[in-house]
Amino acid sequence: MLPEPTARLRFREMSDDDLDRMSALLGDPEVMRFYPAPKTRAQAQSWIDWNVRNYAEHGFGLWVVETHDGEFVGDCGLTWQTVGGERHVEVGYHVRAELQGRGLATELRRRAGTRRAQEGSSIWSRSSTRGTCRRSASHRSSG
Template sequence: MAVPQTPRLVLREMTPGDLDDLSGLLGDASVMRYYPRPKTRSETLGWIEVNQRRYRQDGHGLWIMHLRDGGAFAGDCGLTIQRVDGVDEVEVGYHVAPGLQRGGLATEAAIACRDHARDALGVRRLIAIIHPDNVASQRVAQKTGLTLEKRTRDYGSGAQEVMIFAMCL
């Protein structure tokens, strides 16, 4: 399966071998501050397994990001199907390692995923589901070309109100 690439990042499918890096990322309170809570190591392994199923079933999922220069783990970014207001939507999502945040990597990866969704997968609409307080993620969505469309609680767990940024591709 083709995976998008960027000038500064190499993206690839997740494997169980990524558990240490992903556990550090998804278990970090600052990275997960807009989620109900950080993930445990066991939950992170489940995250990897869910994405491996997505690769097989949907042809995409969240991919591991490594820096081209030096190969350091940078986070994850990719495309997932999310049910919002009763409709299946393709979402672009991203988590960047704390030491690499605020350097444009999330935007670079999200743009590559947006273009991959349109050009390789034929997706015609892309969304991002963002917590209202997550201003940095809102900026990434806007730089990727998405605009605020609505607020909803009718998604996934629906535990809190989220903002839906969207664009037609």
Template sequence: MADLLGDPRVMEYYPHPKDRAEAAGWINWNRRNYAAYEHGLWIIETPEGEFIGDCGLTWQKVNETAALEVGFHVTPSAQGFGYATEAALACRDFASSHALASRLVSIVHRDNRPSQRVAAKIGMNPDRTLTHSSPVHLVYAMDL
């Protein structure tokens, strides 16, 4: 996780790449999410078991209300092969089959084209009625 979240290419649309302590904090945040909600960000691995990223479901604030978000990060050498789309589809279907929420969102930086494509390919559209605290992020959304 430290390699993934410390990579400036993966963190291009974040304030800065994470150091090891911040990556450990990220892991602990997900452990708390697993305990509280039985979901969080999970790792993505290839069929051979190679770690290539994370994808999953977390609760974020949209329009000042908790919204279920699908998020994803894929290591640069594994990007462009459809892994994020496949993982995000599985998360969407998990959220739907477990009735976790009535709506799924993805909060995406306005310049982050790959993430916008992943969101669109799993059925989301930008929803201008939804806002996040960051003015440079769009909120993609779909009904579940």
């Protein structure tokens, strides 16, 4: 189930049609500065394939994020991650470098966690600026 749109943004499932956009996003050194390296086009295709599997297996994954006018913003969503030897659902996101600093990541992170909060579940929120993880209630996934 997709998160509800925000005032500025909407979510949709990734597909193979997103390869050019996702390859540019995940291949951008600024966007990927907290990863070991930017991803190649082949790795971007694997990223899409992984998320399509996540939708089928878990009912969630990282979704493509667009403005209501259809401009590609990035991706955001929920994925299973192992933190300290335990599996937790984490909110993750990537926003195009030229769109950063506008509060979009905060808006996305809060909306992506809403469904988990409605289920009474919690999530892990990874702060890419500090490289740390912490447990937070989904409805409060800020930071």
